[in-house]
Amino acid sequence: MGQVPAHALTAQLTEILTSVDTPTICNALEVVTGSRSAEGFTRGTFVSAHPRMRPVLGFARTATLRTAVPYTDPAAVLKERRLQWYEHICGAGIPTISVVQDIDDEPGLGAFWGEVHSNVLKGLGVRGVLTNGAMRDFGMLAEDFQILAGSVSPSHGFAQIVDIAVPVKIHGLVIHDGDLLHADAHGAVVIEHEMLEALPRAIEVITARERPLIEASKRPGFSVDHLRAAMREAEDIH
Secondary structure (H helix, E strand, O other): OOOOOHHHOOHHHHHHHHOOOHHHHHHHHHHHHOOOOOOOEOOOOOEEOOOOOOOEEEEEEEEEEEOOOOOOOOHHHHHHHHHHHHHHHOHHHOOEEEEEEEOOOOOOOOEEEOHHHHHHHHHOOEEEEEEOOEEOOOOOOOOOOEEEEOEEOOOOOOOEEEEEOOOEEEOOEEEOOOOEEEEEOOEEEEEOHHHHOOHHHHHHHHHHHHHHHHHHHOOOOOOHHHHHHHHHHHHOOO
């Protein structure tokens, strides 16, 4: 499987993919591959900055972070590394998602994500954040900027970027720098290049299969017989 080239993610395709939630994308990927999968998506529960926000789609810009370990590098080194990270995640016109793994033994002691960084990254054109680390500052976070965090903490601890553009693991999902991610309050899924072109049609199939079941269930007198008929109708959609 290969990564999606930036030019393949057109405005029209982005609109289609972000018009549905991440579970629908997971279902559509199963239609494309012809089988169910236990890989390629996050596990467990995230704390969402904006639970009802439209899904975000973007290329992963990865890094690792520590918040529990006191600083050992000089302040100038820490500042320069932070600036290098800012340069990496801004994407130069490419939609990006900041993916940061807290590599402390107990992730989330300190919150790297809050009022300041949500606004700074939004200003740099980043679409959102995916992290196993902590967030804070509810009520002061940037609007229309999604943060999916592993926990909440009132302090920032000794927050420091460690490595940039390295493979990371967030809630069971290994993510490489440059992977295309679809994410919402449910979690995130990686979209491979080979799957991208077929996804719009697969989304149509999933939506069409679900419609008979939902519509039947809302009719007066709904019964198992009606459900059986709706299931037959759904199975005929390819």
